[in-house]
Amino acid sequence: MATENGKQAEAESRQSQPKSRLLLSLRLAAVLATATATVVMALNKQSIRITVAVVGTSPILQTFTAAFQQTPAFVYFVIANAIASLYNLLVLLLRPFLRAKPHDILVHLLDEVIFALVATGAAAAASMAELGKNGNEHARWNPICDRFEAFCIRGGLALMASFAGALLLLLMNAFSTFTLHKSVLSQD
Template identity: 60%
Template sequence: MDLEHGKKPSAQPSEPCAAQQVEKKLVGLRPILLRASALSATTVAAVVMGLNRQSYTAVVAIVGTRNLTQTFTTKFKDMPAFVYFVIANAIASLYNLAVVLVMRRRLVQGRVQHLVLVHMTDMVIMVLLATGAAAAASMAELGKNGNLHAHWNPVCNKFGSFCTRGGVSLVSSFLGVALMLALNLLSAAANAPRAGR
């Protein structure tokens, strides 16, 4: 109608800008959701393993008609691999919490960008988590199956609850590793040079 009266059609700059802002916020939400999930997974892993403890009472001798018993207690502190596991997951949790808070503030302000420093630190945290989970998994396997060659007996038949909680913690930690890997891949894709630039 404007063309008929010799006027230029009115531009609608508000709609593309609003659409671009919504798209920018949605793209910015993806890393925050992944990071929040990684934060949850690593926090669960650290807390469950950190509170993991079980006692087991066994009869060690019979004197006359009286049973002599001894109580054996196991806790995560007994194995350096489990201590490293808890520390690695706690560091990853604190790091992800800090980054989520900073990214959330940037998203509210409309400044969504992938920082190279965060990408590099994400890689370090992923490696820390992966090594902690691998060390704990090797000890968990030894506790479950023992080692026939070294004549080490399995202990999970005596400390079943400890092993079950340790397994839950391991699964949660490996989920955190997978989420950190996804974050690294997403960040690498965002920072990759695009064709035609």
């Protein structure tokens, strides 16, 4: 009986190793994607000087600046991705201590919250990015991406990184759910 239990535990350990590596890889990729989104958007700022009037022969120049802090959706985007990056980094660092089943369930539930946070942050920023690119003719809001091209390109790159991070978090949640479900069924 004891050798049977030992063989079963060894077989489960061998099966869980590739699963653990996949979850580790997905979490590491999610850290990189959300950290990239955070840094790119947090450093996203562009200033331009435009002639607003000419008095005699002297042009009057004004400087206009586009920065992520000017839009609450972009601020939320940066905060959401920063929280996701730090959370996933913390889980990676504490991974050896989170081996028990209750910890797995807690981490899984927190992973779902983090996925929702990243997805909503990316969606909010994407809606503002669309407004910046195309404007709103009905509200008479002009697009700004024709003037702040570098700002919009960097914002688009940050959005792509964040959506990639959200996709990785979704895959990680799906795989984690499958793994937890399978382990619960094996105990019955």
